[in-house]
Amino acid sequence: MSLREKIDNDYKNALKSKDKNKISTYRLILAGVKDLDINNRSGPDKKNTNDDDIKKLLKKMIKQRSESIEIYKKNNRNDLLEVEQNEVDILSTYLPKQLGEEETKKLCEEAIKKMGCSSIKDMGKVMGELKKNYSDSLDFSKAGSLLKQLLNK
DSSP, X not given: OOHHHHHHHHHHHHHHHTOHHHHHHXXXXXXXXXXXXXXXXXXXXXXXXXXXXXXXXXXXXXXXXXXXXXXXXXTTOHHHHHHHHHHHHHHHTTSOOOOOHHHHHHHHHHHHHHHTOOSGGGHHHHHHHHHHHHTTTOOHHHHHXXXXXXXXX
């Protein structure tokens, strides 16, 4: 079952159970997917929207909500924070599990050692290597900050 079909089925189940929070989140996802379809059809490289495109969209949506969560935490807006957190939880179910802090650090150290990098100037090379091998399972904002620490030693 494709990612689009899975999201569609979950949306229909949320409609049946009348869960307003889930319904609104699924509508946001489906609207984003529809926008992707339109962009993919109208661009110079006409193609069908595939699961990878949808995963990129979901990652982008999670990133937006995570930024909002940080702002809401600073301003003590727990009501809005809760809504955003619920959306992140729903969006995350469609992505592969992200690696934790320790695993990310280990992968960064291995990539630095493997490529023989020693300065912050090599960060782009290391990030490229990590993206090539771990694009689905790594949180690259975490990886970026860890690489800065490791390469600045």
